[in-house]
Amino acid sequence: MKFAEALKDTFPIFISYFALSFSFGIVALKMGLEPYLVILMSIIIYSGSLQFLLITMYKKLSLIDIFLTSFLLNFRQFFYSITFLERYKNNFYKIFALTDETFAILIHKKEDSKYDLYVSILNHLYWIFGTICGVIFAKSVNINIKGLDFILVSLFVVILLENAINSKNYTSIIIGAVSFFIFYILGLQNALIFSILLSLIIIIIRHKYV
Amino acid sequence: MFEVLTATFANLLTRFLPFIFLKKYAKKFIFLKDEFPVVLLSILTLYILFPHDIDWNLLKYKLIAIATTIIIHLYFRRFLLSIFIGSFVYIFLVNR
Numbered sequence: 001m002k003f004a005e006a007l008k009d010t011f012p013i014f015i016s017y018f019a020l021s022f023s024f025g026i027v028a029l030k031m032g033l034e035p036y037l038v039i040l041m042s043i044i045i046y047s048g049s050l051q052f053l054l055i056t057m058y059k060k061l062s063l064i065d066i067f068l069t070s071f072l073l074n075f076r077q078f079f080y081s082i083t084f085l086e087r088y089k090n091n092f093y094k095i096f097a098l099t100d101e102t103f104a105i106l107i108h109k110k111e112d113s114k115y116d117l118y119v120s121i122l123n124h125l126y127w128i129f130g131t132i133c134g135v136i137f138a139k140s141v142n143i144n145i146k147g148l149d150f151i152l153v154s155l156f157v158v159i160l161l162e163n164a165i166n167s168k169n170y171t172s173i174i175i176g177a178v179s180f181f182i183f184y185i186l187g188l189q190n191a192l193i194f195s196i197l198l199s200l201i202i203i204i205i206r207h208k209y210v
Numbered sequence: 211m212f213e214v215l216t217a218t219f220a221n222l223l224t225r226f227l228p229f230i231f232l233k234k235y236a237k238k239f240i241f242l243k244d245e246f247p248v249v250l251l252s253i254l255t256l257y258i259l260f261p262h263d264i265d266w267n268l269l270k271y272k273l274i275a276i277a278t279t280i281i282i283h284l285y286f287r288r289f290l291l292s293i294f295i296g297s298f299v300y301i302f303l304v305n306r
Contacts, residue, residue, distance in 0.1 A: 015290075016289065016290050019294070020290070020293075037211065037214060040214060045214070045217055045218050046221075050221055053254065053258075056258060057213070058213055059213070063213065066213055066216050067217075067219070067220045069254075070217040070221055071220040071224060072250055073250065074220070074221050074224040075224055075247070075250075076224075076247050077221075077225050078224050078225075078227055078239070079240070079243050081224075081227070081228040085228055085229065088229075090229065095226060095229060096225060096226075145301055145305060146301070146304045147297075147300050147301045147304040148297075148301065150272070150275060150300040150301065151293060151294075151297045152258055153255070153258055153259060153275075153276065153296075153300075154276070154292065154293045154294075154297050154300075155293050156251060156254060156255040157255055157276055157279050157283075157296070158279060158283050158289060158292045159251055160248065160252055161280060161283055162289075163247050163251055164248050167244040167247075167248060169244055169245055169248045172245050172248035172249045172252065173248060173252045175249050175252075176248070176249040176250065176251070176252030176253045176256070177253075177256060180252070180253045180257065180260075184256075184260060191257075195257075196253060199249045199250070199253060200249075202249075203242065203245050203246060207241050207245075
């Protein structure tokens with residue numbers, strides 16, 4: 001019964017996870033990644049924005065840059081985990097599978113360890129399934145369309161927009177843009193990390209003194 | 211492979227840190243909650259848009275597609291719809 005309920009509640013997630021991970025599978029393969037690596041990413045990383053970002057950073061950035069960028073990009077999950085500290089206690093899998101969408105479903109529901117687990121597993125499976133379908137599709141159909149990887153840009157634009165609207169934080173966009181362009185114009189090797197550090201410093205100063 | 215494992219480890223850390231450290235300590239970072247994601251996302255979006263080997267001829271198509279994405283998203287607020295229409299506009303423009 002609990003399982004049927006979880007299946008029903010996660011159906012909208014199925015649609016959006018499938019569409020996104022399917023596109024991810026195609027774009028990742030087009031970028032020349034090995035199929036097993038693409039599917040592995042969906043199993044052990046299981047984070048859309050990070051996976052898309054990773055395939056563009058692949059072989060361009062050092063491991064340290066990848067580590068810092070990945071950590072900071074998904075830092076929001078830190079706050080989900082804080083919210084679920086007592087609910088999840090020490091269940092490794094459930095903590096691992098706490099994505100934006102899983103969080104969004106569960107936060108409105110009363111604690112129920114079985115239901116929580118079903119929702120987590122189902123969403124994770126949708127994500128893996130979509131990726132596998134995308135990989136198979138890209139392997140079997142010879143698509144020769146330019147610009148498929150633009151999906152990464154529109155994905156980030158929409159996530160940025162959603163975050164800015166929800167937190168009513170429009171000055172932050174400007175702080176980010178300024179931090180980025182300063183180091184971009186300087187043309188430094190590690191421009192990305194420097195911009196992120198600069199923006200962090202600005203936020204902390206603003207928090208302390210403004 | 212190492213890239214994937216590094217990202218995996220970093221990602222796991224964000225999910226597990228509050229369970230490793232004490233709750234009280236984790237709460238000290240709450241002030242970053244609203245501002246930092248927006249700042250970081252704007253940096254990353256620009257980073258994707260302006261790679262080192264940027265093709266300036268394509269930039270105008272990208273900006274048109276981004277404007278479309280934003281307008282569609284502000285109007286409908288449907289995640290997938292905005293992403294796919296935006297991407298479609300770009301793919302259409304570069305393949306004409």
